[in-house]
Amino acid sequence: MATPVTHAVEIRNLHKHFGKLEVLRGIDFAVDPGQVVCVIGPSGSGKSTLLRCVNLLERPTSGRVILEGVELTDPDVDIDAARRRVGMVFQQFNLFPHMTVLQNVMISQRRVLKRNRAEAERIARENLEKVGVATKCDVYPGQLSGGQQQRVAIARALAMNPALMLFDEPTSALDPELVGDVLAVMRKLAEEGMTMLVVTHEMAFARDVADRVVFMDGGVIVEDGPAAQVIGAPEHERTRGFLRRVLDPTHTGE
Amino acid sequence: MTDPSKTAESSGPAGTPLRRAGLSPRKKQRISRIVQYVLLVAVVVFLLARIEWGSLAANFAKPEVAAETWPEVFTVALKNTIIYSVGGFVFAFLLGLLFALMRLSSVAPYRWIAIAYIEIFRGLPALLIFLLILFLPLALPGFEVPGGTYGQGILGLTVVGSAYMAETLRAGLQAVPRGQTEAARSLGMSHARSMITIVIPQAVRIVIPPTTNQFVSLLKDSSLVLFLGVTGDYVELTKFGNDLASTHANATPILVVGVTYLLVTIPLGYLASRLEKRQGKGR
Ligand SMILES: Nc1ncnc2c1ncn2[C@@H]1O[C@H](COP(=O)(O)OP(=O)(O)OP(=O)(O)O)[C@@H](O)[C@H]1O
Ligand SMILES: [Mg+2]
Numbered sequence A: 001m002a003t004p005v006t007h008a009v010e011i012r013n014l015h016k017h018f019g020k021l022e023v024l025r026g027i028d029f030a031v032d033p034g035q036v037v038c039v040i041g042p043s044g045s046g047k048s049t050l051l052r053c054v055n056l057l058e059r060p061t062s063g064r065v066i067l068e069g070v071e072l073t074d075p076d077v078d079i080d081a082a083r084r085r086v087g088m089v090f091q092q093f094n095l096f097p098h099m100t101v102l103q104n105v106m107i108s109q110r111r112v113l114k115r116n117r118a119e120a121e122r123i124a125r126e127n128l129e130k131v132g133v134a135t136k137c138d139v140y141p142g143q144l145s146g147g148q149q150q151r152v153a154i155a156r157a158l159a160m161n162p163a164l165m166l167f168d169e170p171t172s173a174l175d176p177e178l179v180g181d182v183l184a185v186m187r188k189l190a191e192e193g194m195t196m197l198v199v200t201h202e203m204a205f206a207r208d209v210a211d212r213v214v215f216m217d218g219g220v221i222v223e224d225g226p227a228a229q230v231i232g233a234p235e236h237e238r239t240r241g242f243l244r245r246v247l248d249p250t251h252t253g254e
Numbered sequence B: 001m002t003d004p005s006k007t008a009e010s011s012g013p014a015g016t017p018l019r020r021a022g023l024s025p026r027k028k029q030r031i032s033r034i035v036q037y038v039l040l041v042a043v044v045v046f047l048l049a050r051i052e053w054g055s056l057a058a059n060f061a062k063p064e065v066a067a068e069t070w071p072e073v074f075t076v077a078l079k080n081t082i083i084y085s086v087g088g089f090v091f092a093f094l095l096g097l098l099f100a101l102m103r104l105s106s107v108a109p110y111r112w113i114a115i116a117y118i119e120i121f122r123g124l125p126a127l128l129i130f131l132l133i134l135f136l137p138l139a140l141p142g143f144e145v146p147g148g149t150y151g152q153g154i155l156g157l158t159v160v161g162s163a164y165m166a167e168t169l170r171a172g173l174q175a176v177p178r179g180q181t182e183a184a185r186s187l188g189m190s191h192a193r194s195m196i197t198i199v200i201p202q203a204v205r206i207v208i209p210p211t212t213n214q215f216v217s218l219l220k221d222s223s224l225v226l227f228l229g230v231t232g233d234y235v236e237l238t239k240f241g242n243d244l245a246s247t248h249a250n251a252t253p254i255l256v257v258g259v260t261y262l263l264v265t266i267p268l269g270y271l272a273s274r275l276e277k278r279q280g281k282g283r
Helices: A047-054 A079-083 A101-111 A117-130 A146-158 A176-191 A203-209 A227-232 A237-247 B004-009 B025-050 B053-060 B063-068 B072-103 B108-123 B126-139 B148-175 B178-186 B191-228 B237-248 B252-282
Strands: A009-018 A021-031 A036-040 A062-067 A086-089 A164-168 A196-199 A212-217 A220-226
Touching: A009 A047, A021 A047, A021 A220, A036 A047, A036 A203, A047 A062, A047 A164, A047 A196, A079 B178, A086 A146, A086 B178, A101 A117, A101 A146, A101 B191, A117 A146, A146 A176, A176 A196, A176 A203, A203 A227, A203 A237, A212 A227, A212 A237, A220 A227, A220 A237, B053 B252, B063 B237, B063 B252, B072 B108, B072 B148, B072 B191, B072 B237, B072 B252, B108 B148, B126 B148, B126 B191, B148 B191, B178 B191, B191 B237, B191 B252, B237 B252
Parallel strands: A036 A196, A036 A212, A086 A164, A164 A196
Antiparallel strands: A009 A021, A009 A062, A212 A220
16 A cells, blocks of 8 residues: 555546446546545436446446545455445435434444444434434434435435545435535535535536536546636537536527 | 227227127127126026035034034144244245345355255145155154154245245345445445345335235145144144044034134235235335
């Protein structure tokens, strides 16, 4: 492990194939501690796959993923231990439907971190408070709105004290009026200094919150830079075309 | 197809030429219903006239013989039926879960073993399995099924039930969305931990209605314990009814036993369909 711990996560020449389909074609980038990086790009460009490669839900075909100086792509790494350092928030929330909200946030603290009940419950309540669903502790996920479910999912990930949080289109499955609550929680997290890698179509969020924006298309990074530049004054025609379609969806003409 | 108003009325199979003078579907239906009622009445009248009710009652519903079954039909026979079928169900469930997990394993030989087991024991008649168990001590000298008679009966039902249970549980495990495992793994749970804590509990909930039906079917199959040559305190309902029927040369005990089965199986079947409906709404 000669790599100095300067980056929270570093990705080097990452490739991912699904059979013949080459979804990631050489990705290189890094996220520094405390940085918020938003990944944007058209559907099918490989954004989710990239995120899932970062915590090895998807095994990269080749290339390296280095988290806090530990190479996750090393075949002998303790992947479960490494994953504890990375929280993930899914588009479909993926709360555990057979457990109450409090149990959802406690279960992996108890089973994985072996925290005792009292401590796990205290941390769970703290995090639920933080995301604004503290009153829903004893309710089952099915009884919550999408926005509340997603905030519970964020609390569940935070309770593990991750060094990095991954968000895969966390607001795409929400009714429009619920998007704001979830984005507000993410904004607060960013202000508190959480390192975040966010796949999103919320350009306003990316522009305001992200330190950097990465535009992906066809399995490669086309553009990577400060939010104001990539969204405000993109260099590449592909980025411009994409932003035109996203920011003004009624104008379909190129 | 020159008359569109007729086309709408005709119910003839596609392609057959339409007959203008035919009856309307509504009239046809009415005639058909009348014919069915007439047939029903005719059959009932025929049976009422032909059956010798006295002899039937004397053979199937003789109060003195029915009284003879009391109270052992509940205290011994039903109790044993429940012991055999609950025992068989519990072990079939555990063994079924094991084979379902093996069936989904990433280790190919585990999958092969599970497939072989499931295919073999789903394909064999239950009676054959009980006969095999009867001959087991001959094949394996010195071997004895633990638990004696109960053990043998439970083993038989375990083998009969486990192959079906494995398939049901496999379907249940596969019905748990992938996102559940991914969420668990992303929280640092190992594969085994996420199965035990997240996937299996949800799969079990999914399969409760079909496994209730499987329990009913095991309860009925427990009648095959008859062929293990059980006696005395170990008889279950069917053997009990059969023995008493032979003693009295009268079928009443079989009727009593039949009613006893239904007392258990009908409510369970009803429960299963209720659970199924509730789950259909819940998910
Ligand atoms: N498990 C898989 N097996 C096969 N192909 C896959 C798999 N996962 C993703 N793909 C394919 O990889 C490509 C990229 O998928 P990915 O989900 O990463 O795109 P995305 O940028 O997240 O798109 P979206 O904005 O629609 O979520 C798609 O063509 C998809 O069909
Ligand atoms: Mg995606």
